[in-house]
Amino acid sequence: MRLRRAKQSSIPADQPLFHTDHPRPRTRREFIAQSMTAGLATVLGPSIFGLFAQPEIARAALSPDLQALKNGCGLSVQGAGKIPFICFDLAGGANIAGSNVLVGGPGGQLDFLSPNGYSKLGVPGNMLPSTANPNNTNPSQFGSDFINAELGLAFHSDSAFLRGILERTALMTRAGINGAVIPARSENDTGNNPHNPMYGIQRTGAEGSLLGLIGSRNSDSGGNSMSPAMLLDPSLRPTKVDRPSDVTGLVDVGDLVGLLDQSDAVAVMESIQRISDMKLNRVDTGISTDEVIKDLVRCGYVKSADLADRFGNPATLNPALDPQIVGANGIFTQDEFDRDGEFRKTASVMKLVINGFAGAGTITMGGFDYHTGDRSTGEVRDLRAGRCMGACLEYAARVGVPLMLYVFSDGSVASNGRIDDSENGRGKGEWTGDNSSTAASFFLVYNPAGRPVPLGGSPDMQLRRQQIGYMRPDASVETASSPTANNVNLLVDTILLNYMALHGEQSQFSNLFSLNSLGGSSIVDQLTVFEPIVNGTIS
Incomplete structure (x- = not known):
């Protein structure tokens, strides 16, 4: 018999979280994790005169006699040609495994955990991914109504991340998406996890016409979590931009x-x-x-x-003036854009990165330390995060460029099995405490030419590629299952390897990141998920 809690109201998405088992927040990192301050959007770059990644965005061409001077002045049009990269840093220890992205045993996502394991991940017995939903007459391709693989990667069908992504993406966009999940421990409620891969992405050649990188905090990483020390480059430290007016303020074209x-x-x-x-x-x-x-x-x-x-045309940079982002046919309605700072921040970052004005970016979202003794608080925040993820994917589809989207958090949460039957609790397990052993990260890749194809000689082998490492039946990360499972530095290395592999450049990984400790070529091959989708440049 399941324990249930009477219907209750959730904590609004922007309201601070107060925990009796946490000390009073003292650092900016702790304030963001508990939603007591917002994660700000920032941009950073070595110069405003970089390479222009999207020539079709230019409003007019310079006269032919001046075109020859542009290359010599560092104003070549073609740009670096790397896949745009955006990561979501969910500060505080968000749930990713089980209730959002499915994580299984050695056989992959569909090598199901025990019922008690799923209960710890907030999934009640009547919503197990291995069971059928009697109220649904349209079962998934895997024969279960609680599995959704519309994005290639298998999610729990009631995942708040998934619901938010589906809400903001078109059917054709979803058909070009695939992904992978990585069960990997990280410490709870600390910025000392070196999760952020930005500097490594820049080292692979990602560059923009205005900026190198973007981040959401005035920190060395540009986000809530740290960057690995071996990748840190102080010359690329971020500059804040947290609203559309700051994006347009990057360039002064004069009076x-x-x-x-x-x-x-x-x-x-x-x-x-x-x-x-x-x-x-x-x-x-x-x-x-x-x-x-x-x-x-x-x-x-x-x-x-x-x-x-x-x-010179203000609409070139301003996300608020981009009809693909805001308005009747936009990803956000005008009212949503005006009311929600997280939507404005996401729009500003994705406008810069996906159009090639910045090479890569981090969006930090606060308030994910949501073990508040209910489920509804976390569901509301996960749903908004999913909407922001979906906005990035949909905007990439509308612009017509690939995108790699990486999602991580510092630690995770666990449930004691008690059910929240409120409207937003959705009959799922309450989050009752931090738990680093249930942590995971995942990434999604959008390809305008069609869904990225996992490596592997058979459909079963391809499915296994989409989970790097695995969990034990009790929903704790098996630390011996992959190099990344108990080492956040190697988690970053794995993301960088897969980013390079999308360009067909994985053979250069060891030379570019000579201090990595992933292991020999056979291990590196096992950690590579997808076949290349571009050949070094975006055509």
Whole structure:
């Protein structure tokens, strides 16, 4: 007989969480985990004059006589050509395994755990993934109504993450998605887990036209969790951007664009460059580095014209003015966008990354330390996180580029089996405490050309590829099941390996990350999930 709790109201998604078994929060990290402050969106980059990853976004072309100068001035149009990468850092110890993404034993996601194991993961006996739902006449491809594989990766059919993703994605978008789950322990309620892979992603060549990386906090990693020390590059530390106005503020095209229309402003700047160039050719500065100085002057004018050409239209950068993001046909309604800061933050980050203005980004969401003695609080927060994940995937589909989306949290939670029958509790197990042994991470990959294909010679082998490591029947991570299972640094290495493999570059992994400890080539092969979807550049 299941223990049940009377219907109760959940804690709103933005309301702080107070735990009697936690000390009073003192650090910014603890405030974010308990939703006492928001995770801010930030951008960072070495220069605003980078490589332009999306040439079709430019509003006009510079005159032919200036195009040749662009490459020499660091303004080549093609860009780095890497797959956009966004990770969600769910601060506080969110549930990922079982109630959201299915995690199983050595046989993969569908090698089911024990009923007691699922109960610890918040899944009650009448919702086990191995059973059929008598109220559903449309069973899944696996013969169970409590499994949903619309995204390639198997989720529990009532996963809040999944419901949020499905709400924001079109059917055609889902057909291009696949993913993998990684059962891996990490410590609870601490930013000392080196989860964040941003610097490694940048090292593989991910770069944007304005920024290198984006993050959601003013920290060395740009997120709540740390970056591995071996990857840290202090020169790439983030700068805050937490609203659309901050995104548009990344570029100042000057007053001329306001006085003239965009094309006329570009023409004036081009003319200034030509006049300046004629004068430079007639004089000798008398300095030993005469040509270097002249090149700097020439490039200064070319860069000004190029900025006006690319970004003179405010809609180029502003997510609030992008009809694919906000509005009647947008991913968010105007009312949602105006009311919810997490949606505005997500829109700002995905606008920059997916359009190639930034190479990669972290979105930190706070308030996931939700072991509040009910289920509804966590469900509401997971649902909003899923909506933000879905928004990123759908926007990538609308822009027409691939995307790798990585989701992690510092630790996890567990249930004692008591049921929350409130509307938002949905008849599932209450979260009653932290539990690092139930932790997991997962990633999703969107490919406009079609669903990414797992490696493996048979459908069964391909399914097994989509789970790296496994859990014991009691829903605790088997620490001997993979190199990543008890080492967060190696979890990051595994994500970097799979990112490179999507470009067909996995053979370069050991050279690029020579300090990794994943093991020999046979282990590296086992940790690689998908066949390549691009060949080093996005066409």
